[in-house]
Structure formats: C-alpha cells, structure tokens
Amino acid sequence: MKPLLELLSEEMGKAFEAAGYAPELGRVTVSNRPDLCEYQCNGAMAGAKQYHKAPMIIAGEAAEALKDHSIFAEVCVAAPGFLNLKLSESCVADYLNGMRTAEKFGFEPAGGVKKIIIDYGGPNVAKPLHVGHLRSAVIGESIKRICRYAGHEVIGDIHMGDWGLQMGLIIYELSLRKPKLPYFDDEFAGEYPHEAPFTISELEEIYPSASAKSKEDADYKQKAMEATQRLQSGVRGYRALWKHIIAVSIADLKKNYDELDVSFDLWKGESDVHELIPVMVEEMKKGGYAYLSDGALVVDVKEESDTKEVPPCILLKSDGAALYNTTDLATIKDRMAQYQPDMIIYLTDKRQDLYFEQVFRCARKTGLVQPETELVHISFGTVNGKDGKPFKTREGGVMRLETLIREIKEEMFRKIMEGHAESEEEARATADIVGLSAIKYGDLSNQASKDYIFDVDRFTSFEGDTGPYILYTIVRIKSILTKYTEGGKTLAGHRLSEAKSESEKALMLALAGFNAMIAGAVEELAPHRVCAYIYDLSNAFNRFYHETKILTETNEKTQGGWIALLMLTKDVLEACIELLGFAAPERM
Ligand code: ARG
Numbered sequence: 001m002k003p004l005l006e007l008l009s010e011e012m013g014k015a016f017e018a019a020g021y022a023p024e025l026g027r028v029t030v031s032n033r034p035d036l037c038e039y040q041c042n043g044a045m046a047g048a049k050q051y052h053k054a055p056m057i058i059a060g061e062a063a064e065a066l067k068d069h070s071i072f073a074e075v076c077v078a079a080p081g082f083l084n085l086k087l088s089e090s091c092v093a094d095y096l097n098g099m100r101t102a103e104k105f106g107f108e109p110a111g112g113v114k115k116i117i118i119d120y121g122g123p124n125v126a127k128p129l130h131v132g133h134l135r136s137a138v139i140g141e142s143i144k145r146i147c148r149y150a151g152h153e154v155i156g157d158i159h160m161g162d163w164g165l166q167m168g169l170i171i172y173e174l175s176l177r178k179p180k181l182p183y184f185d186d187e188f189a190g191e192y193p194h195e196a197p198f199t200i201s202e203l204e205e206i207y208p209s210a211s212a213k214s215k216e217d218a219d220y221k222q223k224a225m226e227a228t229q230r231l232q233s234g235v236r237g238y239r240a241l242w243k244h245i246i247a248v249s250i251a252d253l254k255k256n257y258d259e260l261d262v263s264f265d266l267w268k269g270e271s272d273v274h275e276l277i278p279v280m281v282e283e284m285k286k287g288g289y290a291y292l293s294d295g296a297l298v299v300d301v302k303e304e305s306d307t308k309e310v311p312p313c314i315l316l317k318s319d320g321a322a323l324y325n326t327t328d329l330a331t332i333k334d335r336m337a338q339y340q341p342d343m344i345i346y347l348t349d350k351r352q353d354l355y356f357e358q359v360f361r362c363a364r365k366t367g368l369v370q371p372e373t374e375l376v377h378i379s380f381g382t383v384n385g386k387d388g389k390p391f392k393t394r395e396g397g398v399m400r401l402e403t404l405i406r407e408i409k410e411e412m413f414r415k416i417m418e419g420h421a422e423s424e425e426e427a428r429a430t431a432d433i434v435g436l437s438a439i440k441y442g443d444l445s446n447q448a449s450k451d452y453i454f455d456v457d458r459f460t461s462f463e464g465d466t467g468p469y470i471l472y473t474i475v476r477i478k479s480i481l482t483k484y485t486e487g488g489k490t491l492a493g494h495r496l497s498e499a500k501s502e503s504e505k506a507l508m509l510a511l512a513g514f515n516a517m518i519a520g521a522v523e524e525l526a527p528h529r530v531c532a533y534i535y536d537l538s539n540a541f542n543r544f545y546h547e548t549k550i551l552t553e554t555n556e557k558t559q560g561g562w563i564a565l566l567m568l569t570k571d572v573l574e575a576c577i578e579l580l581g582f583a584a585p586e587r588m
Contacts, residue, residue, distance in 0.1 A: 001098055001106025003515040005029070005039075008085070011071050012041050012062070019061035021047055026062070028085065030513070037076065037084035038509060044081035055081025089498035092508045093561075096496045099511070100568050105575070107515045109150040109522065116154045117335055118144050120347040121257070121264060124161035125249040126170055126207045129256050129401040131391050131454070132349065135380045138443050140347040141262040141581045142527040143378070149579055150522040155339060160253075160269035162246055163327065166207060168228025171241055172220075173210035174198070175227070183237035192237070196244035200252045203245065229321075232274065259405060261436065261581055273330035277322050280330050280368075281315055289366045290315055301361035310354070313362040325359050332363050336373070343374040345525065350379040350449065378525060381451035383443075391454050404454075409435035411460045412468070416588065430585045435460070437467030437582040444580055445531035465535050470577060473538040474584040476545065477570040483551055484563060496568070497561030503544040504562075507569065510540040514572055527580055534576045541569050 002010075005028055012026030025043030032040070044059035051058065059077045066075050074086035099105040120140025123129055140156070147154045174197070175184045181197055182188040198206070214221040231238040250267065257263065281297065284290040289299045295318030302310045315326050335341060346356060356377035363369050385391045393399050413431035416422070422430070442459035446452040462468045485491060499505035513533070521529040550566070553559040577583060 001095075001102055001108065001515065003519065004095055004512045005516050007095075008039060008071065008087075009041075011069065012043070012066075012083070015062045015065040015069075016043060016047075018065040019058070021051065021058060021062070025058075031084070033084075036078070037074070037086055039085040039087070041083040041085065042081075044083065048081065059083050087509070089505065092505065092512060093496045093498050095512055096508055096565075096568060099514070100496070100564065100571075104149070105514050105572060107149075107518050109152075110519065114147075114152045114342040115339060116147050116152050116343045116345060117339060117341045118147070118154060118156050118345045118347070119159045119331075120144075120156065120345075121158040121262070122161065122348060123158070123253055124166060125269070126166060126203050126245055128204050129253070131383050131399045131401060131404055134260075134401055134404070134439070135349070135383065135443055135448075136347045137257065137260055137262045138440050138581065139378065139380060139448050139527060140345075141260075142440075142444055142530075142579060143345065143347070143525050145579045145581060146518075146521055146525070146527065146530070149518070155266060155341075156264045157266040157268055158253075158264040159331070160246075160267070162249075162269035163232070163271040163274065164324070165224060165228050166211070167231055167242055167245065168224040168226070169210040169214055170203070170206055170245060171231060171238055172224040172227040173206050173213070174241070177206075181241075183241040185237065186235075188237065192240040196248050197241075198244075198248065200248050203248055256401060260439075268331075270324075270327040270331075273327055273334050276330040276334055277326055280333055281326075284315065284366050287366060289362075294318065299362050299366065301358050301365065303361070310358060310361070313358045325355065325362075328359050329363060329366075329368060332359075332368050332375075336369060341373065343376060345376045345378060347378050347380070350381060353377065353379050376525070378448055380448040381446075384451055384453050386453060386455060388453070405435070405439065408439050408456060408460060411435075411456050412438060415460055415462070422587075426587075430588050433583065433585045434468050434471055434588060437471050437577070437584075439467075440580055440582050441467030441470065441531060444527040445535070447526070447528050465531075467582065468588075470534050470538055470573065471582075471584045471588065473541055474570060474573050474577075475586070475588050477541070477566050477573075478584075478586065480545075480550060480566060481563070481570070487551075491563060491567060494560035494564035494567075496564045497557065500558070501544075501547060503540070503547045504565070507537075507540040507544045507565065510537045511568055511572055521579075530576050530579055534573055537569065537573065 008028040009026055012028050013023030014026070016026045017023045025047045026041060027043060028039050028041045030039060031037045044055040044062065047058050048055040056077065056079065059081045063075045063077050063083060066072055070088060071091045072085055073088040076084040078084050118140055120136050121133070122136055123133055144154050144156045174181070178197060182190070182192060210224065214224050227238065231242055281290065284299060290297050293312070296314050297316040298312040298314050300312045313325055314323055316322060332344065335344060348356070360375040360377070363375065369375065383391045391399050393403065409431050412435040413427055416427045416431050416434070417424070438459040442454065443452070445465060458464070459466055460468060462472050481491060496508070499508055517529060517533040521527065548562065550559065550562050553562070574584060
C-alpha cells in the first residue's frame with residue numbers, strides 16, 4: 001500500500017495539473033496547525049514565482065479542481081496561499097481496513113534488498129559489561145530489527161574485544177597466582193584440562209587487579225605485553241588458557257544479553273582476523289598506501305577538504321604490534337570476502353567518531369571495500385546520572401549493567417505491587433517484562449547522538465513518554481478485547497467504520513501514518529522515530545478511550561467498528577515495540 005501522504009500528494013498533484021500547474025506542487029504534508037486542518041499543501045506558494053501568479057489564485061484553482069473529490073471532506077484556501085485539508089471519514093476507514101489485511105500493514109520497502117552487517121555490542125572479554133555497553137546493544141538490536149522489517153538481509157556481529165593487552169594482563173596475573181598450572185609449563189605436551197582454572201567472578205576480579213598493577217609497575221606491564229605477544233604468536237598453553245577465558249566470558253555475556261533480549265548471529269571477535277593482518281599489511285605496502293613513519297607503518301587518510309586534523313591510520317607500531325584499527329581493517333577485509341555486504345553499520349559511542357572516520361577512509365583508499373559499499377558509524381552519546389555526569393553507582397564506581405537492570409526491575413516491581421494486589425510471583429514476572437521496556441524505551445526514545453539522563457523514577461513511570469506507558473496502553477486494549485469476548489462475542493469479522501468523533505478520527509489518522517513513519521525510521525536508521533510515533537499513537541488511543549464507552553455500546557455495528565480499530569491499534573503498537581526490542585505482558 002502506498003503511504004497515505006503519497007496517495008494524498010498524488011491526488012493533489014492531479015488537481016494542480018488539471019488547473020494547469022506542475023503536479024509536483026501538490027505535495028501534501030501533515031498539518032502543522034492541527035487546530036485548523038489535518039493535512040496541508042503549500043504548493044501554491046512555491047508555484048507563485050514560477051507562474052507569476054498570486055498564490056491565493058493558484059490555490060483557489062487547485063481547490064476548485066478538487067471540488068467533487070471523495071478523498072477530501074474539506075479543502076480550504078487560507079492566506080497567503082495554503083491549502084488546508086481534511087480527509088473524508090470514508091477514505092480514512094477504507095485505508096485502515098486495507099492496512100488491517102495487508103502484510104506489515106501495507107508497508108512496502110523502497111529499493112532493493114541489501115545485505116547489511118551490524119557490528120554492535122562490542123564487549124571486551126573478561127571485563128564486566130557496564131552501562132556504556134547498554135546503548136550499543138540496545139540501539140544495535142533495534143536497528144537490526146528495523147532493517148529486517150524493511151526486508152534487508154541482516155547479520156548481527158558482536159565483535160568482541162578478545163585479543164589485546166587485557167588478555168596478556170589476565171594471563172600474566174594468573175601465572176603469578178597459579179604458576180603450577182600446566183599452561184605455563186613450556187615442556188607440557190599432554191592434553192590441557194577441559195575445565196577452566198577460574199570462574200567468571202574470579203576472572204572479573206583478576207582483570208581489574210592486573211590492570212591496576214600494570215599502571216603502577218612498568219615491569220609488570222612489560223611482562224603482560226610479553227604474555228600478549230606470546231599468546232598472539234601462538235604459544236600452545238597460552239592459547240589454551242585464552243580459550244578458557246573466552247568460553248567462560250561468553251557464557252556470562254550470553255546471560256546478560258539474553259536478559260536484554262539482544263541476540264547476535266555471529267560471535268566473532270578481534271582474534272578471528274589475526275591471521276589476515278600480515279597479508280593485508282603486505283597488500284597495503286605493495287599498493288603504495290602504507291609507508292614507514294618514525295618506525296611505525298602508517299596510511300595517510302587526510303583529505304584536502306578537512307577542517308580538522310585527521311591523523312594517519314597506524315597499521316603497525318614500531319615494535320610490529322597491530323592496533324585496534326588494524327583489526328578493524330582486517331575485519332572489513334574478512335567481511336567483504338565472506339559476506340559481500342552492501343553496508344556495514346557500527347555502533348559505538350561518539351568518542352570513536354574520528355577513529356571510524358580514519359578506518360573508513362583507509363578502507364576506501366586501499367580498496368578493502370567497493371566504492372558502493374556503505375560504511376556507516378552510528379555514534380551515540382553518554383548515559384548520564386541525574387547530576388548530568390556519566391552514570392555511576394551510589395558509591396561512585398562504574399555502574400555494571402547487571403546492577404542497573406536489577407535496580408530498574410526492582411523499582412518496577414515496587415510500583416506494580418503498589419498498584420494492584422497481584423501475587424508477588426506474577427508481579428515479579430511482569431516487572432521483568434515492563435522493566436525491560438523502561439530501560440530500552442528510555443534509551444531509544446532519544447536521538448542516538450544525544451546524551452541522556454538515566455532516570456530510574458521517570459523511566460519506570462506509567463505516565464509520560466515511557467516504555468511502561470506504552471505497555472500500559474497495549475494491556476488496556478487487550479483487556480477491553482478480552483472483556484468483549486467474555487460477553488460471548490467474537491473478535492473476527494469486524495471492519496472499521498467511519499469515525500464518529502474527533503478523537504476517533506485523530507486515532508485513525510495516527511494509525512494511517514504508520515507506513516511513512518517506518519519508511520523514515522529505515523531510511524534514517526532511527527529507532528527514536530518509532531518511539532515518537534507510538535507515543536503519539538498511545539496518546540491518541542487513550543484520548544479516544546476516555547471519550548468513548550466501547551463495552552456498553554448497544555449498536556453492534558458501531559461497537560464492531562471500534563473493536564476493529566482497537567485490534568489494529570494493538571497490532572501496530574505491538575509490531576513497533578517488537579522493532580524496539582521488547583514485548584507487552586498480558587496484564588499489569
Ligand atoms: N570493544 C570496543 C570498545 O569497547 C567496541 C568495538 C566496536 N566495534 C568495532 N568494530 N570497533 O570500545
């Protein structure tokens with residue numbers, strides 16, 4: 001189905017054409033004066049110059065051409081040349097009845113199917129997830145779902161940090177704590193134990209303690225760097241130990257991401273492209289791109305139009321070690337070879353803006369990607385506390401993601417228990433579902449690039465622009481539908497009828513905007529567009545609900561039309577929250 005705005009613009013275009021003007025002037029937009037009209041067309045003003053005529057005259061002629069049109073209930077000309085429009089009730093009802101039976105409510109993706117890799121999550125192995133990792137996971141997951149909805153072939157890759165100095169730090173620290181382990185015995189030729197020599201909690205304690213020591217003790221750091229080097233060069237015991245670290249970490253990461261309902265198709269990491277680096281570096285040298293500068297191997301990526309300095313990409317340090325960007329470039333090479341994506345999307349915080357600019361330029365310049373391959377960095381702002389500073393625990397430490405999720409769910413549980421006398425068990429289960437919406441919606445409703453304040457109290461509120469408010473609306477609809485069927489009636493077979501009140505029409509128009517909204521969200525890779533839409537839609541529904549006695553209506557046809565309207569509202573809301581990565585409970 002065509003988006004409603006497109007249909008309206010077509011009809012308006014025909015009217016302009018009939019009056020002797022270019023059809024492009026008939027572009028219709030949602031009204032910015034909802035008190036006056038539902039839609040508007042400003043084409044007469046745009047045409048005035050071109051046709052040397054007063055806009056009022058052009059608008060009048062276009063309006064005249066629309067006189068007997070069944071789509072518009074009202075076409076008014078207003079100074080200095082606006083066309084103010086109201087849709088006929090029947091046109092809106094027909095459109096929505098079409099949406100109800102069409103797949104994806106009639107949304108038809110534009111353009112062809114793209115193969116897209118989304119690189120998100122990006123946890124660092126053996127380091128606990130903290131609040132900074134929340135956004136990459138939550139926004140990435142939603143963008144993945146939105147792109148899939150648009151019909152694209154999408155591969156989500158977690159791209160773990162599993163290869164750098166943090167590995168050497170852990171291994172070296174372990175060699176001090178448990179020197180008897182066979183992994184540190186170069187003579188050992190037997191099979192290493194299957195069981196890891198540490199638990200996740202030990203691992204999470206080892207890393208920060210090793211990291212702290214290395215900052216104070218140059219010798220310690222040197223030893224950790226040597227351990228990293230030994231690991232990367234393939235020393236058997238180190239590799240075996242590293243595999244344990246990865247396995248223990250992944251099990252824990254999976255638990256965390258499951259809790260967030262975030263999932264990945266690929267669990268690859270920096271280590272996966274280790275072997276590709278020498279080949280890639282050779283090619284870059286041969287191509288004349290990479291050269292030695294102060295002992296390091298670099299590729300220039302600055303461009304004439306740069307207004308700020310863009311430093312070269314360092315491929316290898318003077319000691320021959322590869323860097324973060326070296327693995328990223330090799331990963332691009334690997335992805336192109338294995339998947340031939342049309343687009344790769346990265347999600348990290350905005351401190352990596354310049355970094356990705358360098359990596360993308362280097363990848364283009366050295367021919368790692370095709371000219372038409374799109375490389376996109378979606379960078380997001382910081383999660384702040386109420387004091388406007390990066391979110392911390394009460395004690396001032398880094399907030400672990402687990403803790404944050406627990407706090408939200410606890411608060412949600414408290415609020416749910418306050419509300420009704422449900423069983424504690426049911427309230428817990430509901431709090432888990434609603435709590436997730438609070439976290440995700442709280443994040444996604446902001447434009448990604450902006451910082452936001454993580455406000456537990458506001459995010460868990462049932463009122464205002466929050467996840468729980470949206471879920472509350474869905475649950476309210478579900479409960480009306482249940483009561484309706486409890487009266488012995490069935491949900492099937494109803495059709496929406498013409499709106500009988502202003503609030504009903506407003507709800508219907510909000511629903512009709514679904515297609516255009518999704519198209520925009522896909523185009524801009526912007527989950528916040530979906531949030532803004534469902535917030536407006538929920539408001540429109542709740543206004544209609546408060547003004548309408550649905551269950552006591554005695555005219556069966558009128559009531560049936562409302563049931564169809566409720567079902568469509570619920571289905572659209574549920575499809576949208578699915579794109580955001582959460583779901584609604586049955587009750588709350
Ligand atoms: N592990 C990185 C970090 O914590 C994020 C990885 C992002 N993805 C990438 N391909 N660089 O900053």
